[in-house]
Amino acid sequence: MSQPADDTTSGDEMPQPPDPEPTEPTTPTDPDPVPETPTGDAITWEPHTWYAITYACLTAGCPNQNVVGSAPMFYSNDGQTKNIRVIDSACNKQSKILTATKLNPQPEEE
Numbered sequence: 001m002s003q004p005a006d007d008t009t010s011g012d013e014m015p016q017p018p019d020p021e022p023t024e025p026t027t028p029t030d031p032d033p034v035p036e037t038p039t040g041d042a043i044t045w046e047p048h049t050w051y052a053i054t055y056a057c058l059t060a061g062c063p064n065q066n067v068v069g070s071a072p073m074f075y076s077n078d079g080q081t082k083n084i085r086v087i088d089s090a091c092n093k094q095s096k097i098l099t100a101t102k103l104n105p106q107p108e109e110e
């Protein structure tokens with residue numbers, strides 16, 4: 001009982017697929033998501049403008065530490081960062097303003 005040689009498997013050389021386009025796996029393709037806690041300096045305040053803000057107390061040991069709060073109406077005063085402050089009611093220290101969204105339309109002043 002002899003089997004005929006199978007020509008398709010007689011060789012040691014395996015067929016090589018054509019090389020695909022070289023890829024760089026170390027290159028990230030997805031952009032970084034928007035950070036949740038941008039630096040306070042990133043907020044551009046317009047003077048005498050109402051904003052909706054979120055903030056968080058960063059005082060170590062404070063019951064409100066890292067608890068994000070929000071204020072639907074927050075006035076920018078003269079637009080100077082030093083004059084735009086949120087004081088935490090628990091520790092009486094300045095909270096960090098995380099985000100600020102200008103109200104549109106602005107509420108009418110009486």
Ligand SMILES: [Zn+2]
Nearest residue numbers: 057062088091
């Ligand atoms: Zn606090």
